[in-house]
Amino acid sequence: MVSPGLPPGAVPKLERPGPLRDRVYEALLELITTRALRPGQHLVESELAGQLGVSRQPVREALQRLNTEGWVDLRPAQGAFVHEPTEEEADQLLTVRTLLAAEAARLAAANADAPGIKALEELCAEGERAVAADDMDGAVAMNARFHAKVMELAGNAVLAGLAAQVDRRVRWYCTPAARQRGRQSWTEHRELIAAISDRDERRATALMREHTEHTRASYHARQGA
Known part of the structure; x- marks a missing residue:
């Protein structure tokens, strides 16, 4: 499991074709916007990769993009967390x-x-x-x-x-x-x-x-x- 709060069957299927990093990005964004991944939740690359059935590299790239867009916070020495909106x-x-x-x-x-x-x-x-x-x-x-x-x-x-x-x-x-x-x-x-x-x-x-x-x-x- 990625973490508590991620319901069974919540992970979207990664549709093909298209760059894998983009499909992982869309999947994670859907999980965030639907709050299957909740604000403040720790996002572990290896767990997300396992849940989505991909390697860690496209997950890492997707998290970096989500950070740039304000959906995810990357904290030094702590990792990635779903952004908590003010x-x-x-x-x-x-x-x-x-x-x-x-x-x-x-x-x-x-x-x-x-x-x-x-x-x-x-x-x-x-x-x-x-x-x-x-x-x-x-x-x-x-x-x-x-x-x-x-x-x-x-x-x-x-x-x-x-x-x-x-x-x-x-x-x-x-x-x-x-x-x-x-x-x-x-x-x-x-x-x-x-x-x-x-x-x-x-x-x-x-x-x-x-x-x-x-x-x-x-x-x-x-x-x-």
Whole structure:
């Protein structure tokens, strides 16, 4: 086992083709963002290599890249540890996310077609079912897909690229707050879909801004609990 807290079957399969170091990087990043590897957890190269079925070299390279990107801390004479985000880091990231998501909602209201709106409705229904089943991992995954779809419907590739980078870290920060947000988050999603369907750019922008600010408030409330 890599460590306590890594559930059986949590390790993603290393898909081929592609450089091994990149596939190991993606696997470790997925484990971190889903919190199978938890903030502050010690990452031992030999254990990770054994779990992933690779040599230590691509693991070492992946950890160095994750360190550069702020997901992992490399401490002299101690080794690698999953980064523990501060409230200030999270707040700054959530501020950026609000700006990107609000603009995406506006553009989606301007550009979305009927199939796109239907896709949002289907994702929302799946998220609601996950919440009803108390499947928080499923709800978090559906939330990510829902927001990614809004970005897609916005039709701005640069905006979508920036949002993808931000949203993966937001998912990491805010997964523990998912239960607190619960069904209300999906009620807000339904309201957003209605605004996009009505092509009401101003309302879609306002609703997305409120939605992301609620997520920020939930995160801080949980941190202060």
